[in-house]
Amino acid sequence: MISLKIDPLNPIYLKGFNDGYEAGKKVAVDYFADGFEKLQNTKGVGEKTIRKMIKAMDLPVDEVKE
Numbered sequence: 001m002i003s004l005k006i007d008p009l010n011p012i013y014l015k016g017f018n019d020g021y022e023a024g025k026k027v028a029v030d031y032f033a034d035g036f037e038k039l040q041n042t043k044g045v046g047e048k049t050i051r052k053m054i055k056a057m058d059l060p061v062d063e064v065k066e
Helices: 011-040 047-057
Strands: none
16 A cells, blocks of 8 residues: 655645535536526426525525516
8 A cells, every 4th residue: 555645735736626626516406406497497486495495595696587
């Protein structure tokens, strides 16, 4: 087994770590946005319910799809 010692202060390591972190955030936001879009298109979930969810989750949403 190969044992690697990683210096967490190495600038190359930090750049890779930060790039991966940002990519992970983008994937998570896109996943949430897709789910929210599907919810808006679900029968029985109206504008009032969507607005309540936006308010409860304190989301920065400007408009609600009707």
